[in-house]
Amino acid sequence: MSYGPRPWQQTNWDWRAAANFMLGGTGAGLLFSSIFIQNSFPYPVILGLLLVAAGLGAVWLEIGRKLRAIHVFFNPFTSWMTRESLAAVLLFGSGISFLVFDQAALKYFTAVAALAFVYCQGRILRAAKGIPAWRAPQVVMLVMTTALAEGFGLLLFMQSDLLSLGIFAAAVLARAVAWSGYWSALEQPASRSALAAPGRSLMQAGTVAPLVLALGALYLPQAAPLAGLAVLLTGWWFKFVLVTRAALNQGFALPQLPVRGTR
Numbered sequence: 001m002s003y004g005p006r007p008w009q010q011t012n013w014d015w016r017a018a019a020n021f022m023l024g025g026t027g028a029g030l031l032f033s034s035i036f037i038q039n040s041f042p043y044p045v046i047l048g049l050l051l052v053a054a055g056l057g058a059v060w061l062e063i064g065r066k067l068r069a070i071h072v073f074f075n076p077f078t079s080w081m082t083r084e085s086l087a088a089v090l091l092f093g094s095g096i097s098f099l100v101f102d103q104a105a106l107k108y109f110t111a112v113a114a115l116a117f118v119y120c121q122g123r124i125l126r127a128a129k130g131i132p133a134w135r136a137p138q139v140v141m142l143v144m145t146t147a148l149a150e151g152f153g154l155l156l157f158m159q160s161d162l163l164s165l166g167i168f169a170a171a172v173l174a175r176a177v178a179w180s181g182y183w184s185a186l187e188q189p190a191s192r193s194a195l196a197a198p199g200r201s202l203m204q205a206g207t208v209a210p211l212v213l214a215l216g217a218l219y220l221p222q223a224a225p226l227a228g229l230a231v232l233l234t235g236w237w238f239k240f241v242l243v244t245r246a247a248l249n250q251g252f253a254l255p256q257l258p259v260r261g262t263r
Contacts (some may be wrong), residue, residue, distance in 0.1 A: 029151020
């Protein structure tokens with residue numbers, strides 16, 4: 001690896017870290033969306049917990065010494081990773097308790113914990129000051145709206161009534177607005193180049209097409225899962241590229257070089 005004024009790709013996070021944002025974000029979004037389910041069946045909660053667990057498990061695979069994973073809980077005042085882990089503990093505790101006791105209050109608490117989880121994910125990226133594609137303040141809202149849009153997209157596989165379609169459309173539009181704000185704030189040319197294709201897909205295949213399909217689902221219910229799938233796949237592609245390919249360091253410059261004096 002060469003260092004200098006040109007940006008270079010970070011190598012600490014790979015597809016396993018991206019999987020946490022992809023699977024964990026979608027799972028948390030589904031757990032939040034479950035509060036809008038009219039029936040009391042537990043499948044969205046079960047699937048949401050499994051997705052979050054799979055995402056965290058992928059990150060655990062990235063650790064060199066697996067038993068040191070417990071150290072992530074030791075810095076709640078300084079580390080957003082610690083806060084994400086604590087939010088995950090609350091999420092699993094309340095989610096499993098809901099599955100056991102079937103109390104509505106526990107489902108709402110799980111939804112709040114899910115929001116906290118994806119907020120921490122966004123702040124983890126925001127805290128990486130050396131990566132221009134991550135440190136933009138708009139990335140937090142983009143990560144959160146992407147997770148919610150994906151969660152409501154999965155919900156359409158289980159329930160596609162007027163309420164679900166309306167909230168899904170609102171979440172998709174919110175993600176599009178968040179992407180536009182993020183794209184406008186992104187200044188590094190290399191990062192913009194890496195995110196250009198996923199961004200176009202996010203706006204076209206992930207926004208326009210799902211909204212049209214959601215409208216068509218009012219007359220043809222089979223269109224609803226296709227709308228959810230489009231939002232899910234475009235969101236996953238964007239987050240994979242954001243973590244693995246657009247994560248370019250800003251490089252550095254030396255405006256003044258030391259000059260050895262002559263006698």
